[in-house]
Amino acid sequence: MTEKIILKDDFLKICSDLLSKGDTLLAPGQAEYIRIKDISEIILNTSALPPKTSFKSYAFPRSEPLLYYKRGKNDVQIIDINVEGKNIVVIGAKPCDAESLSIMNHLFTWDYEDEFFTARAKHFIVIGLMCSNFDEYCFCTSVGTSPVSEKGSDLFLIPLDENTFAIRIVTEKGNEFLKPYTEFLKDGNEQNSAMITKKVKFPEIAFDKDEVYEWLGNNFESPKWENIGNVCLSCAQCAFACPVCHCFDIVDEDYSYSEGRRMKNWDGCQFGHFTLHASGHNPRDLQSKRYRQRINHKFRYYVDRFGKILCTGCGRCSRGCPVSINIKEIVSNCKD
Ligand code: SF4
Ligand code: SF4
Structure with missing residues (x-):
């Protein structure tokens, strides 16, 4: 350098x-x-x-x-x-x-x-x-x-x-x-x-990312997910504000019978319809399951697939959450 x-x-x-x-x-x-x-x-x-x-x-x-x-x-x-x-x-x-x-x-x-x-x-x-x-x-x-x-x-x-x-x-x-x-x-x-x-002051390390990875692997059915799901509004502000969330949906928009366009639009895994199947079945039918997916995706699945955490620690999702769900606290306290 x-x-x-x-x-x-x-x-x-x-x-x-x-x-x-x-x-x-x-x-x-x-x-x-x-x-x-x-x-x-x-x-x-x-x-x-x-x-x-x-x-x-x-x-x-x-x-x-x-x-x-x-x-x-x-x-x-x-x-x-x-x-x-x-x-x-x-x-x-x-x-x-x-x-x-x-x-x-x-x-x-x-x-x-x-x-x-x-x-x-x-x-x-x-x-x-x-x-x-x-x-x-x-x-x-x-x-x-x-x-x-x-x-x-x-x-x-x-x-x-x-x-x-x-x-x-x-x-x-x-x-x-x-x-x-x-x-x-x-x-x-x-x-x-x-x-x-x-001389720059760093935020204190709040959690051990490897321990969080382990905990997530062993606690898919933890009651903690239900506790969070009961509070979360499914608004997906957290995903839209996040610098690394990248869910999208593809839809065809017909202008008329004869023409239209195919659009790629931001989507969010916290929305109730995100995993809704055409059959009407929804494997993530509860907000607890959707929030569990959000945290697992960021701190376990992305690590498994790409060796990177899908989070930069910017805190935006928590600053903007209308019901004060704080990802840092949730991840820091997951084992308690
Ligand atoms: S911003 Fe808060 S209330 Fe909205 S989906 Fe995210 S965690 Fe839930
Ligand atoms: S703290 Fe992590 S999950 Fe929240 S907005 Fe920032 S990068 Fe995304």
């Missing part, structure tokens, strides 16, 4: 150049990652908590057409859609969001490549920013990441003072990205940025 030094003003000049070239720039706002129109909107605030939603919808839109169709008398004409990825630069991604695309990439390239996701994801440049704040919902350290983690970032910023950043070059993509801007870079000294990162 190479480290360089860049003045904040020069970093903003890079952002300005990207805007003038037509690239999409995203940066964390309060509610969501906002699309930057003017560089004055770029704050680079290490103490901001994660926005209410992540930037996943820019790679995995809430709703998108997969194809259009026209029915003739004796045939159906399919009009394919070719997704053209455009450069998207995430400026100051929270470390708990930076890894989201690479975690979801396992699913979207597993048994079949979802080109709608990969065409967009490969055009992302993620510039992570050290995080210096957490609240009672954060638990990144319990799932193997941290406020200074570079996982998922192509470049990673660490403020050295108000006007200067260390910029760590994490990936080859990040290296290529910086090549036109070498005039703004000075050689850095990793020891200086390490002194800053060592």
Whole structure:
């Protein structure tokens, strides 16, 4: 890993150049990652908590057409859609969001490549920013990441003072990205940025992820699931806010008898109809079963399949839950 030094003003000049070239720039706002129109909107605030939603919808839109169709008398004409990825630069991604695309990439390239996701994801440049704040919902350290983690970032910023950043070059993509801007870079000294990162307070580790994995394997029928199911409203806010939840549904929308389109829409495993079969049978007919699925998927099944926890510890699902269901508490207390 190479480290360089860049003045904040020069970093903003890079952002300005990207805007003038037509690239999409995203940066964390309060509610969501906002699309930057003017560089004055770029704050680079290490103490901001994660926005209410992540930037996943820019790679995995809430709703998108997969194809259009026209029915003739004796045939159906399919009009394919070719997704053209455009450069998207995430400026100051929270470390708990930076890894989201690479975690979801396992699913979207597993048994079949979802080109709608990969065409967009490969055009992302993620510039992570050290995080210096957490609240009672954060638990990144319990799932193997941290406020200074570079996982998922192509470049990673660490403020050295108000006007200067260390910029760590994490990936080859990040290296290529910086090549036109070498005039703004000075050689850095990793020891200086390490002194800053060592002072960052981390959320205490709340649970042992391997013990949680074991517990889930032995407690499919635990009464705890019913206790949670009795409270949960099945609203799926938790899934929609989550940077790595990726359930979707595919439906055909007829405009008329002769034409329509096939849509891919976000879905959520907490919805009662999510596993409803055409026969009317629903294997997850109770909210207790649906919440059990959510936790098992994140902390056991995804680990079995891809060796990764499907959670970055961002705490969004708990911050936004209308009935204060707190995933960190549930997982931390599962054995009690
Ligand atoms: S946000 Fe809360 S109430 Fe809504 S589905 Fe998730 S856990 Fe249940
Ligand atoms: S499950 Fe909750 S804490 Fe984990 S990544 Fe999703 S929103 Fe964040």
